[in-house]
Amino acid sequence: MSRYFDHKVIWVTGASSGIGEALVNELAAKSSAKIILSSRNKEQLHAVAKKAGLDASRFAVLPLDLEDYKKMPDLVAEAIEKFGKIDILINNAGLSQRSLAMETDIEVDKRLMDVDFLGTVALTKAVLPYMIRDGGGQIAVVTSLMGIFGAPMRSSYAAAKHALHGFFDALRAELYTKKILVTLICPGFIQTNISINAVTGDGSLQGTMDDATGKGMPADVFAKKMLAAIEKKKNQAAIGGQEVMGTYLKRFFPALLARIVRKAKVV
Numbered sequence: 001m002s003r004y005f006d007h008k009v010i011w012v013t014g015a016s017s018g019i020g021e022a023l024v025n026e027l028a029a030k031s032s033a034k035i036i037l038s039s040r041n042k043e044q045l046h047a048v049a050k051k052a053g054l055d056a057s058r059f060a061v062l063p064l065d066l067e068d069y070k071k072m073p074d075l076v077a078e079a080i081e082k083f084g085k086i087d088i089l090i091n092n093a094g095l096s097q098r099s100l101a102m103e104t105d106i107e108v109d110k111r112l113m114d115v116d117f118l119g120t121v122a123l124t125k126a127v128l129p130y131m132i133r134d135g136g137g138q139i140a141v142v143t144s145l146m147g148i149f150g151a152p153m154r155s156s157y158a159a160a161k162h163a164l165h166g167f168f169d170a171l172r173a174e175l176y177t178k179k180i181l182v183t184l185i186c187p188g189f190i191q192t193n194i195s196i197n198a199v200t201g202d203g204s205l206q207g208t209m210d211d212a213t214g215k216g217m218p219a220d221v222f223a224k225k226m227l228a229a230i231e232k233k234k235n236q237a238a239i240g241g242q243e244v245m246g247t248y249l250k251r252f253f254p255a256l257l258a259r260i261v262r263k264a265k266v267v
Contacts, residue, residue: 004231005031009083012037013064013123014093016044018192019142022223023090028052034083038064039093066093066119067111076126085134088230089127091120092142096194098210099201101155108203109156116160121167128180136179140230141168145186145243149250151261172235181233185226186247188240189216217241 005027012027014020016039027033029052037045037059045061060082064075079086095115099108124139131137146154147161165184172182195210217240229237238244249257 002231003031005033005088005227007032008087009034009036009085010088010090011035011079011086011127012090012092013039013066014142015039016041016048018194019187019190019219019222019226020092021048022219023092023227024048025052025220026223026227028054028058033058035059036062036079036082036086038062040065064093064123066115066123069114069119069122072122072126076123076130080130086127086130086137088138088140089124090140090142091124094120094142095157096154096198097157098153098195098198098206100153103201104156105202108199108201111199111203112156113160113163116157117163117167120164124171128175131180132175132178136181138181138183138230138233139168139171140183140185140226142185142187142226145188145238145240145246147184147186148238148247149257149261151264183230183234184236185229186236186238187222188238188243189213190222190240191216191218
């Protein structure tokens with residue numbers, strides 16, 4: 001990592017575990033950035049900051065629930081009070097799914113859209129006026145390969161991630177002259193608790209680790225690659241193992257991808 005992140009204020013959502021925690025660790029160790037840590041678990045956020053070795057002057061904890069997206073303007077105002085600005089917003093928090101579309105209650109579909117799409121959009125919209133005021137900034141969004149192509153057991157999760165791509169591609173074009181950068185990060189299988197915390201058809205948690213997730217890329221390795229993509233100001237980056245090939249198949253050989261996905265083990 002170069003000095004790109006030095007002296008910046010970086011807000012990481014979903015910072016209490018997994019990718020978010022790995023991002024905090026990497027930024028704490030290799031930059032002088034000040035970090036705002038957000039998730040629903042205040043105590044865990046403090047534990048992450050302590051484990052990362054962050055001095056009290058370098059971090060702030062701000063509990064956040066994406067599902068309660070109407071509160072975002074007030075939360076952002078509180079975040080601005082912490083360090084005066086936000087240079088980079090990393091939208092990492094989210095919720096995954098493990099259920100067949102026909103067996104998923106519509107309220108579960110709605111919750112996935114509220115958390116993964118509307119919550120992220122609401123937070124971003126609330127942050128943007130401050131970034132524009134300060135002459136620019138960068139929005140990084142952790143979507144998924146499911147934002148590029150769909151797979152079984154993830155219908156509404158894929159729908160929400162596809163929606164993020166549409167929204168942020170449009171936003172990038174709209175705010176180009178305002179010096180707002182948008183980077184979409186599309187993880188494949190990453191070793192986190194995402195499958196354990198994924199919702200099933202009735203809204204309950206799956207509670208188990210998928211084989212593919214357990215064998216995926218370590219979160220610390222992913223975090224390094226993700227921060228490199230942000231530093232390079234990429235529009236989009238797919239990061240993972242061989243599953244990343246799906247992005248190329250979707251573009252050039254969609255019929256082949258459709259056959260592969262039908263037969264693939266996706267849990």
